[in-house]
């Protein structure tokens with residue numbers, strides 16, 4: 506092999522090494538930019554994307570009453586409409602008055618016997634809404650008389 510050929514061969518080898526080196530640098534730069542733009546891929550856990558759907562109240566509210574259902578417009582109304590008007594009319598709910606324990610018991614009863622679903626993280630809002638707005642009413646009027654001995658007036 507001539508001197509010149511050997512030199513050419515060395516240059517060619519160097520040239521190949523340079524191409525590989527630049528290639529690797531290129532890949533590294535590319536990867537760096539990619540990670541810089543998507544830092545989340547470095548975390549093991551996928552980013553928690555808990556979807557919190559906040560139910561919205563649809564329909565008219567007049568004088569603090571949701572016209573379609575008759576429910577009082579207070580905090581928790583949307584959750585109650587979403588979960589408590591599917592099987593029976595809202596009236597079955599609004600005509601009842603219960604303590605918080607009573608409402609929870611009614612919900613459990615429906616869950617055990619009427620296929621009511623698990624209310625999940627909406628249960629608290631629903632129970633509070635019911636317990637506050639449909640609480641047992643204090644007796645405003647005197648109770649109906651019982652045990653009265655009636656007598657007829659004579660003239």
Ligand code: HEC
Nearest residue numbers: 588589590591592593597598601611615619620621622631
């Ligand atoms: C999966 C169906 C279903 C859903 C949803 C449902 N209920 Fe009921 N609920 C029933 C059935 C069935 C009855 C019995 C109806 C009857 O007696 O005519 C009932 C009865 C009731 C009663 C009357 C209980 C009694 O002792 O008379 C109340 C109050 C009530 N539901 C409230 C609610 C509330 C509050 C919600 C929302 C958390 C709700 N319901 C959601 C099925 C359901």
